[in-house]
Amino acid sequence: KISDKTINRLTLYHCILTDCIRKGIDSISSTTIAGLLRIDDSQVRKDIAMLDNTGKSRVGYDVKELKSAIEHNLAFSKVKNVFIVGAGNLGFALAKYNNFSNYGLNILALFDNNPLKHDVEVGGKKVYPIEDLKGQAKKMDVDIAILTVPYNAAQQVTDYMVEAGIKYIWNFTPVVLAVPDDVQVWNENLMGNFLQFTYSK
Amino acid sequence: KISDKTINRLTLYHCILTDCIRKGIDSISSTTIAGLLRIDDSQVRKDIAMLDNTGKSRVGYDVKELKSAIEHNLAFSKVKNVFIVGAGNLGFALAKYNNFSNYGLNILALFDNNPLKHDVEVGGKKVYPIEDLKGQAKKMDVDIAILTVPYNAAQQVTDYMVEAGIKYIWNFTPVVLAVPDDVQVWNENLMGNFLQFTYSK
Numbered sequence: 001k002i003s004d005k006t007i008n009r010l011t012l013y014h015c016i017l018t019d020c021i022r023k024g025i026d027s028i029s030s031t032t033i034a035g036l037l038r039i040d041d042s043q044v045r046k047d048i049a050m051l052d053n054t055g056k057s058r059v060g061y062d063v064k065e066l067k068s069a070i071e072h073n074l075a076f077s078k079v080k081n082v083f084i085v086g087a088g089n090l091g092f093a094l095a096k097y098n099n100f101s102n103y104g105l106n107i108l109a110l111f112d113n114n115p116l117k118h119d120v121e122v123g124g125k126k127v128y129p130i131e132d133l134k135g136q137a138k139k140m141d142v143d144i145a146i147l148t149v150p151y152n153a154a155q156q157v158t159d160y161m162v163e164a165g166i167k168y169i170w171n172f173t174p175v176v177l178a179v180p181d182d183v184q185v186w187n188e189n190l191m192g193n194f195l196q197f198t199y200s201k
Numbered sequence: 202k203i204s205d206k207t208i209n210r211l212t213l214y215h216c217i218l219t220d221c222i223r224k225g226i227d228s229i230s231s232t233t234i235a236g237l238l239r240i241d242d243s244q245v246r247k248d249i250a251m252l253d254n255t256g257k258s259r260v261g262y263d264v265k266e267l268k269s270a271i272e273h274n275l276a277f278s279k280v281k282n283v284f285i286v287g288a289g290n291l292g293f294a295l296a297k298y299n300n301f302s303n304y305g306l307n308i309l310a311l312f313d314n315n316p317l318k319h320d321v322e323v324g325g326k327k328v329y330p331i332e333d334l335k336g337q338a339k340k341m342d343v344d345i346a347i348l349t350v351p352y353n354a355a356q357q358v359t360d361y362m363v364e365a366g367i368k369y370i371w372n373f374t375p376v377v378l379a380v381p382d383d384v385q386v387w388n389e390n391l392m393g394n395f396l397q398f399t400y401s402k
């Protein structure tokens with residue numbers, strides 16, 4: 001099992017490798033990766049050694065092989081079908097973003113309680129009334145939801161999603177959600193990140 | 202100095218406390234906070250003990266006092282003036298979001314190279330041509346930027362921002378940016394977070 005911190009680093013290595021491929025660079029050293037991320041070279045080598053491949057030559061790692069090793073170990077190809085609940089500014093931006101599918105994140109539909117949004121198409125995906133969530137979750141076999149409703153609807157909508165069989169909630173709202181033990185929540189704490197980033201300014 | 206992980210936890214406690222105030226709850230125990238976040242009660246008590254106030258009574262912490270202690274220790278009131286560079290889907294969603302200012306994040310303007318976006322107003326903020334960045338950064342005394350341009354413009358725009366005096370870049374693009382030593386970058390690794398969240402599914 002790969003730790004959270006390592007998954008975070010491996011996805012950033014993957015960004016660097018994707019960039020190398022765009023620029024036609026075939027091999028890269030751990031020192032180059034470490035320098036770009038301002039982390040220890042030994043940490044990069046340790047992370048890569050954990051992956052089951054990585055053709056290492058005298059001049060460094062093979063870019064294409066390392067990239068596919070990361071994709072394999074982090075299950076990029078495992079399709080994760082997802083609903084977006086709350087088709088507002090943030091929900092729309094996430095729905096229109098077509099890079100998610102490269103990581104296996106497959107947004108199937110959006111849900112909203114505002115009738116003006118129903119039947120609108122965003123990034124090729126339909127906006128359904130929130131009442132349809134349970135039926136559509138069963139029909140499309142979805143148990144992951146991205147929550148982008150306002151703070152004052154967050155807990156109530158969460159209760160509704162849990163009842164509809166949602167087991168994983170990627171929470172963008174500034175509310176810490178109360179859920180049963182068998183439901184996982186990831187709090188996308190954007191403000192916490194910003195405060196960490198600017199704290200020592 | 203408060204560690205990154207602690208800042209992350211304190212901002213989540215702040216969300217819980219804000220919710221309590223909305224519901225008219227006056228005091229809260231560390232066990233309740235720990236239960237909501239699925240972390241150790243002793244961790245919560247240790248974090249709170251580090252803050253310089255926290256009226257602790259027999260029934261728990263005083264909600265209002267604890268909330269303002271967190272705001273004080275994390276410098277919510279220190280105004281952080283920020284530009285958004287890349288006025289697309291994500292840039293617009295961030296600009297329209299009015300909760301940022303509660304944490305001291307003050308978005309002053311957006312910049313974009315698409316002439317169709319110039320002079321548009323988003324959330325009360327103007328979109329300027331990217332060429333105006335240097336002049337506006339000096340005029341408004343801004344050295345923090347949120348980067349929301351496409352991946353293929355990320356490095357070039359970063360070079361331009363660094364030249365314009367930007368010292369802190371909150372990077373939403375999937376590109377690891379090369380910057381001089383005196384510039385700080387925070388990679389908002391949304392895909393890394395999603396993979397961590399669904400890895401063990």
Ligand SMILES: NC(=O)c1ccc[n+]([C@@H]2O[C@H](COP(=O)([O-])OP(=O)(O)OC[C@H]3O[C@@H](n4cnc5c(N)ncnc54)[C@H](O)[C@@H]3O)[C@@H](O)[C@H]2O)c1
Pocket residue numbers: 085086087088089090091111112113114117130147148149150151153157172173174190294295296297298300
């Ligand atoms: N926009 C950002 O940049 C940003 C940044 C950080 C966090 N957030 C958080 O993300 C969430 C969404 O933000 P936004 O800016 O997109 O808000 P928004 O107001 O633009 O969108 C919210 C959407 O949720 C829908 N909605 C409201 N109540 C609902 C209910 N009971 N059931 C179903 N849908 C419902 C609304 O109709 C609307 O379409 C908020 O909680 C916000 O705090 C946003």
Ligand SMILES: NC(=O)c1ccc[n+]([C@@H]2O[C@H](COP(=O)([O-])OP(=O)(O)OC[C@H]3O[C@@H](n4cnc5c(N)ncnc54)[C@H](O)[C@@H]3O)[C@@H](O)[C@H]2O)c1
Pocket residue numbers: 093094095096097099286287288289290291292312313314315318331348349350351352354358373374375391
């Ligand atoms: N939308 C999302 O949900 C999401 C999620 C994760 C990451 N991202 C990343 O955030 C970035 C923005 O995504 P988006 O969906 O808003 O894209 P978008 O295409 O909607 O917006 C990009 C904006 O950048 C502007 N731009 C392009 N080149 C520029 C340049 N040289 N100088 C100044 N402005 C320039 C464009 O005119 C456009 O307005 C991308 O790098 C994307 O990978 C987006």
